[in-house]
Amino acid sequence: MTEFDKGPQGLRRGRGARERIIGASQQLFRDQGINRTGMDQLCAAAQVSKRTAYQHFANKDELVAEYLRRFDPDVMPGVFDRPDLTPRERLLAAFEMPETTPLCPYIAASVELHDPQHPASEYAREYKTAIAARLTQAAREAGATDPEQLGEQLALLIDGASARTRVLNRDSFPTAAAIAAVLIDNAIPAPAQR
Amino acid sequence: MTEFDKGPQGLRRGRGARERIIGASQQLFRDQGINRTGMDQLCAAAQVSKRTAYQHFANKDELVAEYLRRFDPDVMPGVFDRPDLTPRERLLAAFEMPETTPLCPYIAASVELHDPQHPASEYAREYKTAIAARLTQAAREAGATDPEQLGEQLALLIDGASARTRVLNRDSFPTAAAIAAVLIDNAIPAPAQR
DNA sequence: GATTAAGCACACCAACTTGTGTACTTAACG
DNA sequence: CGTTAAGTACACAAGTTGGTGTGCTTAATC
Numbered sequence: 452m453t454e455f456d457k458g459p460q461g462l463r464r465g466r467g468a469r470e471r472i473i474g475a476s477q478q479l480f481r482d483q484g485i486n487r488t489g490m491d492q493l494c495a496a497a498q499v500s501k502r503t504a505y506q507h508f509a510n511k512d513e514l515v516a517e518y519l520r521r522f523d524p525d526v527m528p529g530v531f532d533r534p535d536l537t538p539r540e541r542l543l544a545a546f547e548m549p550e551t552t553p554l555c556p557y558i559a560a561s562v563e564l565h566d567p568q569h570p571a572s573e574y575a576r577e578y579k580t581a582i583a584a585r586l587t588q589a590a591r592e593a594g595a596t597d598p599e600q601l602g603e604q605l606a607l608l609i610d611g612a613s614a615r616t617r618v619l620n621r622d623s624f625p626t627a628a629a630i631a632a633v634l635i636d637n638a639i640p641a642p643a644q645r
Numbered sequence: 646m647t648e649f650d651k652g653p654q655g656l657r658r659g660r661g662a663r664e665r666i667i668g669a670s671q672q673l674f675r676d677q678g679i680n681r682t683g684m685d686q687l688c689a690a691a692q693v694s695k696r697t698a699y700q701h702f703a704n705k706d707e708l709v710a711e712y713l714r715r716f717d718p719d720v721m722p723g724v725f726d727r728p729d730l731t732p733r734e735r736l737l738a739a740f741e742m743p744e745t746t747p748l749c750p751y752i753a754a755s756v757e758l759h760d761p762q763h764p765a766s767e768y769a770r771e772y773k774t775a776i777a778a779r780l781t782q783a784a785r786e787a788g789a790t791d792p793e794q795l796g797e798q799l800a801l802l803i804d805g806a807s808a809r810t811r812v813l814n815r816d817s818f819p820t821a822a823a824i825a826a827v828l829i830d831n832a833i834p835a836p837a838q839r
Numbered sequence: 840g841a842t843t844a845a846g847c848a849c850a851c852c853a854a855c856t857t858g859t860g861t862a863c864t865t866a867a868c869g
Numbered sequence: 870c871g872t873t874a875a876g877t878a879c880a881c882a883a884g885t886t887g888g889t890g891t892g893c894t895t896a897a898t899c
Binding site: 554629 | 677678680681748751752753755756757759761766769770773774794797798800801802803804805806807808809811812813814817820821823824827828831
Binding site: 662693694695696697700 | 876877878879
């Protein structure tokens with residue numbers, strides 16, 4: 452019984468070792484941080500031998516990069532894929548944080564790795580840019596006079612709430628949402644609001 | 646030649662050891678991060694023997710805590726000690742970041758140490774609270790209707806700019822300052838503005 | 840049944856970490 | 870002078886890290 456796909460060449464055995472590795476990294480990197488999570492512990496959690504892990508990922512850095520790539524800016528916190536909301540509501544939805552993410556993993560990775568050249572750091576930059584672009588687009592749809600500016604501002608608010616939540620150990624997203632509401636109302640000319 | 650550093654060969658004894666250690670930690674922790682800076686390297690940079698370092702600080706954690714304590718919320722970036730500015734200008738002055746601080750060391754420490762119980766993490770929380778309190782006070786002096794709210798909002802903007810600057814490798818404080826201007830003008834009733 | 844890819848168990852390595860122990864040297868001071 | 874506080878140099882312990890080498894086992898396909 453093949454439980455799984457039999458690709459033209461690839462045959463997945465057991466149960467997706469690669470997926471388990473990434474799954475374990477998502478949990479451990481988030482809970483303990485990247486630097487404080489050793490490959491031994493990670494492999495144990497993934498129920499994968501260390502040897503196998505290093506056959507899937509050349510080194511830890513590459514695993515970290517792949518771990519970050521798994522977060523997709525298009526599926527943020529269900530912000531841009533909700534046609535039931537008005538544009539304004541969609542912009543505000545970005546501040547309902549899924550409390551599974553105590554600190555944006557990109558900020559964490561940038562700080563922990565401490566190397567702007569690191570592939571993960573570079574992807575973090577891409578991601579942040581993508582998020583701002585999505586917000587800009589939503590701002591445009593909402594009729595903002597300067598969508599770029601509003602998008603960048605909202606992105607900054609999200610990062611601020613994320614960082615502050617981490618340091619203070621207290622949810623700062625409501626504060627950010629309050630600011631966002633002010634900015635949005637200021638940026639959208641009255642006739643377009645509803 | 647009395648009590649000052651002087652010695653036959655590079656022997657800086659007398660009274661500077663502790664200060665040199667902290668000085669080196671300020672530079673290295675900022676440039677390389679805390680976890681990536683070993684005590685060996687730090688002692689070499691401070692021109693202090695490792696033994697001496699451990700006579701001044703029980704362990705690295707304590708050094709990290711002391712390193713953070715050296716940042717004083719009262720002397721932020723010369724924000725609250727400038728009677729030449731109007732209250733409004735004083736609030737905005739908080740966003741002229743001294744570019745010597747790429748990322749607020751408290752956010753960095755919180756992320757790197759990854760332990761809310763760590764003395765440095767706890768001090769980071771105190772510091773952030775103190776900053777918000779100072780901003781709240783300035784907001785009150787500026788005549789804001791809800792100074793607490795404005796202070797908290799401005800603090801969040803600072804953190805957002807700090808985090809975002811780090812991740813994007815691009816100064817985000819102007820964006821934060823623009824938001825701050827909007828918030829301030831919205832929070833201060835017209836007659837009180839000047 | 841043979842082949843083959845994927846994985847496992849486990850020992851092992853080299854580098855690096857924080858932190859000590861020990862014996863020696865210097866400067867200040869009464 | 871002698872005492873003492875501060876510091877040095879250096880070896881070393883004990884732990885952790887990322888990463889390999891090797892031989893063996895499984896399961897699906899040929």
